Amino acid sequence: MSDQALETVSEISALRKLVASRRQQGATIGFVPTMGALHAGHTSLIEAADADCDFVVVSIYVNPTQFGPDEDFERYPRVLEQDLAKCAAAGANLVWTPDTSIMYPDGYSTDVTVKALSRILEGATRTNHFQGVTTIVTKLLLSCLPDIAYFGAKDFQQQAIIRRMCLDLNIPVEINTCPIIRDTDGLALSSRNAYLSAEEREAGLSLSRALRLAEEKVAAGETDIAQIKAAMQQLLNATPLLKLDYATIADPTTLEDISTVQSEMVALIAARVGTTRLIDNCQLAPAATEKT
Incomplete structure (x- = not known):
């Protein structure tokens, strides 16, 4: 100390x-x-x-x-x-x-x-x-x-x-x-958040919402990575004022896209809201399987 x-x-x-x-x-x-x-x-x-x-x-x-x-x-x-x-x-x-x-x-x-x-x-x-x-x-x-x-x-x-x-x-x-520090509404803190208007900030919340969606699907036992990515992308593409760059799931060390569930995964999103580029991510933990 x-x-x-x-x-x-x-x-x-x-x-x-x-x-x-x-x-x-x-x-x-x-x-x-x-x-x-x-x-x-x-x-x-x-x-x-x-x-x-x-x-x-x-x-x-x-x-x-x-x-x-x-x-x-x-x-x-x-x-x-x-x-x-x-x-x-x-x-x-x-x-x-x-x-x-x-x-x-x-x-x-x-x-x-x-x-x-x-x-x-x-x-x-x-x-x-x-x-x-x-x-x-x-x-x-x-x-x-x-x-x-x-x-x-x-x-x-x-x-x-x-x-x-x-x-x-x-x-x-x-x-x-x-760990990521978030505002009370879920937006990941960034010095660039100051550039966002009220409407743009609301649009930016779709990043954390899409990550929560991925977390929920993985925790519930979903193993189709393509389906999880598609759900994230659908939510983000439906958000006014937001232009999606990528929403993917990758290996946390190599950052390469993965196609099957593995023990360590990270969901990564980047999008432009107005003139401001936002990024966010979360680690994904697959659902535990019961031992027989």
Whole structure:
């Protein structure tokens, strides 16, 4: 459990000095990378890190390389003072706020790519998005070198890719994926929810409704994966203002579509509501069978 007041730094050297000092004292280091505009989903990650670790670092950096040319980099919310207050309340000890000149200095020419996992689902339509994610997360992890890094399950593909990346590159950091935090109406929390009008938000609730439908069917013993997918897609396609990208059921490690029920499965949805892209997912547990 962390026990120090919040500090802020921007330089990598200052970050490393503070982390090294605490590590020499025997502290375990937890790390929560964010792009700011923090909500209860982010603070749940900080709280989880605070519960597990002695010293909690949060990074706040809006990474330009993971935004496409028609995405919302320029209007992405930047509310640092509010974020710092939330970090302190959630148990963070250090907030690292690098700028782009630090993360991508003049002459920068290196990218990190996790090939297969980055080309499907979100990667099929958001060209180079995951290359931007894996490159910046590699840089953040190697700058901080925490014991444990915390990611949210809402970005399910992202955390799967980061796990693969750390395994492949021998990055000595444990990846902890924390549960999705939802609003009272079921909408998964996202900084981009602020873009939704009241009507668009109502349409966005169809994502969590479709996931509940899949959960119910699997729990009831449905084994026809194609039928479950079709039911999800029918619900979503019938929703005004919503344009479905995909609604599928996949293996949680490979993210490949599955055709038969298996012990571990994940339902994944992406859709555009108005100009806002929403994603959501849930793990599916097949109905238990009685032993004879």
